[in-house]
Amino acid sequence: MTATGSRAGVGVGAGALSFLIPGAGQLLLGARLTGVQYLLAALLLWPLAWPLVRSGPPEARLLAALTLLALHLGAGLTALEGGKRSLGLESDLARAPRSYRLWTTLTSGLVALLLADLFVHWVLGLPSWGRVFASAQQFFVGRLFSDEYRAQAWHLWGFLPAVLGLGLGWTLFQRRQGRPALIVSAVGTLLAAALLWPLLFPTQIVGGLAMSLILAFLGILFSLPLGILFGVGRTSELPVIRGVCGVYVEFLRSVPFVAVIFLFYLNLPYALGNNTQFQAVVLALVIFTSAYVAEIVRAGILALPRGQVEAARSLGLSGAQTMLKVVLPQALQNMIPPLVGQFISLFKDTSLTSIVAVLELTGVARGIQNRLSAANFEIFLFTALLYFLVAYGLSRVARALEQRGAAAR
Template sequence: MDFAGAYSWPNLSFILQGFGVTLLVAALAILFSFILGNILGILRYARIPVLSRLLAIMIDIIRNLPLLLIIFFIYIVLPQLGLRLPPLWAAIAGLTLFEGAMISEIVRSGLASVDRGQIEAARSSGLGYIQTMRHIILPQALRRMMPPLVSQFISLLKDTSLAIVISLPEIMHNVQILQGHSPNYVIPALILAALLYFTVNYTLSIIARRLEARRI
């Protein structure tokens, strides 16, 4: 093991650049999957005839597929259909689709946990359905959804490492490149990658626990 060589500034900078890509992919995927998950979850909660059933089938299919398969499909199959995405956006699209399906179930469950009597009371007081959702149901549901949402975001950050298969220059890809330069670099580089992942994920887990405690 060559810690001095692995942690020389060029190598250290290379690893940190990869982690920057990891955080960028995670941040954008979290944003997009949160939006997608909320849309799908609200539509399923609304129980719109036919549409809700179709969405349920689609979500179940996505949730039961390996994320790696979805990333491969977007990066390899879609170009044959005329839609070519660079590795960065292919990874973001795959993570968004998969995590959006997961988040939609969290959103639907959170909305369903709110007493439906509040909806009837709000509607009887003159509020429309959208106003009721915005001012009555969503604020309560969001507080209940935050801990599982944060846990899902932690999983998303770890899942970004799967993008190594499409040569996205994220942290694990860059660690692999360093291993090619010298086998003595691999353990120090993996230790640093583990510490970086742990720091971010542990911070998020603390946030999730505090949100859970506040909810209780």
């Protein structure tokens, strides 16, 4: 009893010590790794948190105080549980690791919130945000709202029929209404093209985020059917078709996108004349993205059970009918997540077109940065935020469409 009582006293004393000096009690109990972790955490967090507790912003004071409290409570309670575990109490054998995980997770979360709060305060306190927000229209539409071109800004409504047409078309496609889906999508696309055309030809007067969205839309619109064509070709039973499609896909997937941009930018003027940088980057986006779409389509087709094709052929369907009516509708449903990921990547790839003087979002940001050289961080943080909002929005819309299609099935 005396030895047991002595060990119990040591465990309680070690726990009390860790309440004051995190990690000290664990070291006394022989838990060297845990003790060193708590000591290092205390050495790192106290110099950061204590000055904030004394003179930081109100929410930073609260977070810093909670962080230190969680650190000391976690160290002390973990040491107490470890002391009980050293006595061999069966009921406490699993409690010490669980207590350690709980308190370290809580402390880590508070540290993350504290750092995020400090970062937000620092960012919002930067001096050039007013000048950046004064140029917000340029970020969104380039020079379209200048006095020279403001009268044509109404053409931006062209985005609306494109979004409505493609969204409704995709919903109809998921409900196995292929022809109405194609008609609705085509009508929406044609209306969008008619409205947006004056902003792009003969001179691109739109820029910024609007230009990035136009490039991404055109890249998606043309790369999807082209990618489906080459993806189906890669599964062809004819060696020549399969080989040609394979060379196309593997070559483009092995070449950097910048090289494809320069290939079209430098050579397209020989065929179409000058001022063709817009057409060049659209072609580069379509050709480059179609190779990745083709590989996604091939994987989606091969993922279907072979029995689907055999059953369709046994019913008298031709190879083309089997592919169009049986294989592709099912494969496209399964390809939604990778296709959305690829199209989000396409939207971000539009930033590379600024190297050939296309004034999309990154190109406009670089122009503003040349004018406001003291606001480099604010400009490109705002640019990154716009890219994030659009990419995240696309992923959420695609997930909603996918869930609606699953419900319809």
